[in-house]
Amino acid sequence: xxxxxxxxxxxxxxxxxxxxxxxxxxxxxxxxxxxxxxxxxxxxxxxxxxxxxxxxxxxxxxxxxxxxxxxxxxxxxxxxxxxxxxxxxxxxxxxxxxxxxxxxxxxxxxxxxxxxxxxxxxxxxxxxxxxxxxxxxxxxxxxxxxxxxxxxxxxxxxxxxxxxxxxxxxxxxxxxxxxxxxxxxxxxxxxxxxxxxxxxxxxxxxxxxxxxxxxxxxxxxxxxxxxxxxxxxxxxxxxxxxxxxxxxxxxxxxxxxxxxxxxxxxxxxxxxxxxxxxxxxxxxxxxxxxxxxxxxxxxxxxxxxxxxxxxxx
Amino acid sequence: xxxxxxxxxxxxxxxxxxxxxxxxxxxxxxxxxxxxxxxxxxxxxxxxxxxxxxxxxxxxxxxxxxxxxxxxxxxxxxxxxxxxxxxxxxxxxxxxxxxxxxxxxxxxxxxxxxxxxxxxxxxxxxxxxxxxxxxxxxxxxxxxxxxxxxxxxxxxxxxxxxxxxxxxxxxxxxxxxxxxxxxxxxxxxxxxxxxxxxxxxxxxxxxxxxxxxxxxxxxxxxxxxxxxxxxxxxxxxxxxxxxxxxxxxxxxxxxxxxxxxxxxxxxxxxxxxxxxxxxxxxxxxxxxxxxxxxxxxxxxxxxxxxxxxxxxxxxxxxxxxxxxxxxxxxxxxxxxxxxxxxxxxxxxxxxxxxxxxxxxxxxxxxxxxxxxxxxxxxxxxxxxxxxxxxxxxxxxxxxxxxxxxxxxxxxxxxxxxxxxxxxx
Numbered sequence: 001x002x003x004x005x006x007x008x009x010x011x012x013x014x015x016x017x018x019x020x021x022x023x024x025x026x027x028x029x030x031x032x033x034x035x036x037x038x039x040x041x042x043x044x045x046x047x048x049x050x051x052x053x054x055x056x057x058x059x060x061x062x063x064x065x066x067x068x069x070x071x072x073x074x075x076x077x078x079x080x081x082x083x084x085x086x087x088x089x090x091x092x093x094x095x096x097x098x099x100x101x102x103x104x105x106x107x108x109x110x111x112x113x114x115x116x117x118x119x120x121x122x123x124x125x126x127x128x129x130x131x132x133x134x135x136x137x138x139x140x141x142x143x144x145x146x147x148x149x150x151x152x153x154x155x156x157x158x159x160x161x162x163x164x165x166x167x168x169x170x171x172x173x174x175x176x177x178x179x180x181x182x183x184x185x186x187x188x189x190x191x192x193x194x195x196x197x198x199x200x201x202x203x204x205x206x207x208x209x210x211x212x213x214x215x216x217x218x219x220x221x222x223x224x225x226x227x228x229x230x231x232x233x234x235x236x237x238x239x240x241x242x243x244x245x246x247x248x249x250x251x252x253x254x255x256x257x258x259x260x261x262x263x264x265x266x267x268x269x270x271x272x273x274x275x276x277x278x279x280x281x282x283x284x285x286x287x288x289x290x291x292x293x294x295x296x297x298x299x300x301x302x303x304x305x306x307x308x309x310x311x312x313x
Numbered sequence: 314x315x316x317x318x319x320x321x322x323x324x325x326x327x328x329x330x331x332x333x334x335x336x337x338x339x340x341x342x343x344x345x346x347x348x349x350x351x352x353x354x355x356x357x358x359x360x361x362x363x364x365x366x367x368x369x370x371x372x373x374x375x376x377x378x379x380x381x382x383x384x385x386x387x388x389x390x391x392x393x394x395x396x397x398x399x400x401x402x403x404x405x406x407x408x409x410x411x412x413x414x415x416x417x418x419x420x421x422x423x424x425x426x427x428x429x430x431x432x433x434x435x436x437x438x439x440x441x442x443x444x445x446x447x448x449x450x451x452x453x454x455x456x457x458x459x460x461x462x463x464x465x466x467x468x469x470x471x472x473x474x475x476x477x478x479x480x481x482x483x484x485x486x487x488x489x490x491x492x493x494x495x496x497x498x499x500x501x502x503x504x505x506x507x508x509x510x511x512x513x514x515x516x517x518x519x520x521x522x523x524x525x526x527x528x529x530x531x532x533x534x535x536x537x538x539x540x541x542x543x544x545x546x547x548x549x550x551x552x553x554x555x556x557x558x559x560x561x562x563x564x565x566x567x568x569x570x571x572x573x574x575x576x577x578x579x580x581x582x583x584x585x586x587x588x589x590x591x592x593x594x595x596x597x598x599x600x601x602x603x604x605x606x607x608x609x610x611x612x613x614x615x616x617x618x619x620x621x622x623x624x625x626x627x628x629x630x631x632x633x634x635x636x637x638x639x640x641x642x643x644x645x646x647x648x649x650x651x652x653x654x655x656x657x658x659x660x661x662x663x664x665x666x667x668x669x670x671x672x673x674x675x676x677x678x679x680x681x682x683x684x685x686x687x688x689x690x691x692x693x694x695x696x697x698x699x700x701x702x703x704x705x706x707x708x709x710x711x712x713x714x715x716x717x718x719x720x721x722x723x724x725x726x727x728x729x730x731x732x733x734x735x736x737x
Contacts, residue, residue, distance in 0.1 A: 077730050078733050080733065081736050084736060144598065144600060145597070145621070145623065149599075166600065248587035249586055249736060250735065252732055252733065252735070257729070260732065262441070263441045264438065264441075265725045266441055267725075
């Protein structure tokens with residue numbers, strides 16, 4: 001039997017090739033250096049105490065670690081803002097889904113090929129403007145002394161000037177407006193990828209339009225909805241610009257609070273503790289959401305399962 | 314079943330059909346795009362920051378040219394030295410604090426410098442920014458409030474001034490020089506000083522007069538509840554409570570601070586609509602009916618209301634009483650400034666009477682020059698709302714200077730708690 005020698009691989013010697021994760025090396029390094037390390041620093045700072053006299057540029061003293069900052073962050077006044085932020089973000093995400101789903105459905109199934117690109121562009125092009133400008137622009141239609149307010153009062157729709165600015169409503173509006181594109185696109189992609197044959201088959205087998213949507217289209221779009229929810233909910237939780245520009249005192253959100261701790265109060269440890277709590281809160285909400293979806297699917301699965309009869313030989 | 318791609322129809326002569334191909338279109342497009350990019354970048358004078366001008370500062374010619382005023386003019390009594398400079402100056406200052414002409418075309422034509430201006434809304438923001446960048450912030454001129462200067466000097470955030478490059482400093486009223494935060498004037502030059510009060514819409518609130526801080530609080534909690542803006546700095550919000558209750562606003566007594574926190578967080582926070590240091594920007598659009606404001610900002614608000622087609626007569630301004638603050642903002646040069654020579658020349662130019670008065674007329678704060686009355690009579694005889702810029706001696710006697718002391722941290726905590734409580 002002859003010994004067969006393997007041909008030389010990329011490393012130039014026989015046998016071993018470089019491990020496959022080498023290709024991901026730069027990305028791994030980048031994430032560790034610029035994502036994992038800063039998060040670890042934040043965790044470390046959150047356990048430290050404020051040191052206003054530090055000359056190193058970082059006013060944190062990590063000599064003695066304690067959980068005091070977390071106790072402070074859990075105090076009533078701050079926790080209310082956390083709850084408000086999560087509530088606003090969940091509401092805005094649900095609204096985005098409710099508004100985005102019909103649009104994506106329309107684009108994926110009802111629009112001719114040639115118009116699809118143009119309509120998609122119409123949805124994306126507003127994102128070319130700066131986020132800040134889009135948010136600031138809301139101050140114009142919502143201005144209490146503005147033209148829109150004047151018209152609405154003249155037509156008797158409202159009694160006094162528009163009082164939406166500087167409230168949570170304004171923040172909610174602007175969040176839905178700014179992040180709607182991030183919901184429509186993943187939904188559209190998911191719906192577009194559904195084989196047309198599946199929906200036709202459903203129709204052939206006797207399901208009406210609603211039944212087809214609920215039992216075929218919607219479940220198949222599941223991954224798209226999940227992607228859209230992630231892409232909207234997580235940035236909304238940390239959103240700072242909208243709260244500052246439109247929120248006033250009432251629409252305060254966690255992002256603005258963390259900023260004022262880091263900048264105004266120079267209390268990096270407390271700000272870090274809040275940031276860690278926010279990450280935790282987002283994970284908890286997503287976990288609860290995923291668990292709910294899992295339970296619902298299991299329940300529906302049991303109800304709708306098809307039990308094949310035993311084959312008797 | 315695939316469709317054949319439809320042919321493109323364009324309006325072009327037949328002869329083009331041979332020459333026009335995808336590749337040639339891309340080439341033309343790419344060339345046109347590249348040309349446009351070059352044109353856009355080429356004409357951009359004020360490119361990124363002052364880092365480019367590191368070489369320029371060594372060429373400044375202090376030719377000390379003077380603008381000779383007319384004989385008999387009061388201007389002749391002032392020093393009018395103007396030094397030329399080069400390059401770009403980056404200034405980090407309060408919002409709407411300089412006449413745009415002075416930091417724009419006038420600076421270019423008179424001094425030869427172009428300016429880049431960034432804004433902050435509180436001294437804490439400024440200090441944090443300078444501290445975090447450790448000398449690399451890229452800013453030449455910063456404008457802190459006097460009470461914060463000792464802290465900044467201790468942290469090494471400011472550069473010593475070379476007063477030989479600021480000969481016009483003799484124009485400044487001695488009362489505003491050598492104050493306790495910078496006794497030998499090593500680091501700062503007076504920009505202007507001002508005070509705090511309130512402005513309110515008489516028609517909407519139905520209130521004709523607000524004479525004291527206690528009345529301000531009452532209106533904020535009743536007629537203007539939910540429509541009130543307060544200044545977004547810790548000392549001002551706490552100061553409102555202290556002045557209304559006859560307490561020195563620099564108190565470090567724990568009992569005073571506790572009472573202040575209890576009142577602001579439990580009773581006052583829910584009536585606040587916004588924490589806004591520049592209510593003038595939003596008053597014109599109808600956002601507030603009552604606002605705590607600095608005097609110059611309130612004056613600008615009246616101008617903006619008129620511009621927006623509203624009626625400035627509906628609004629009234631009141632100086633804080635029975636006590637209020639006197640704050641002074643000063644020009645300083647940040648540590649690690651890229652273009653200190655030009656910065657000195659610009660500060661020096663701002664101290665010439667004509668420029669100083671032009672700036673004063675814009676931002677509405679007293680710029681502290683000698684013999685202000687005579688200057689105004691000559692340069693701006695028709696000054697609008699002068700009572701919002703200049704205060705009588707009795708009024709000045711009620712103004713307290715601020716101090717950054719051990720209570721500062723507690724005050725900032727209180728502010729953040731009020732913000733958290735005011736939300737929903």
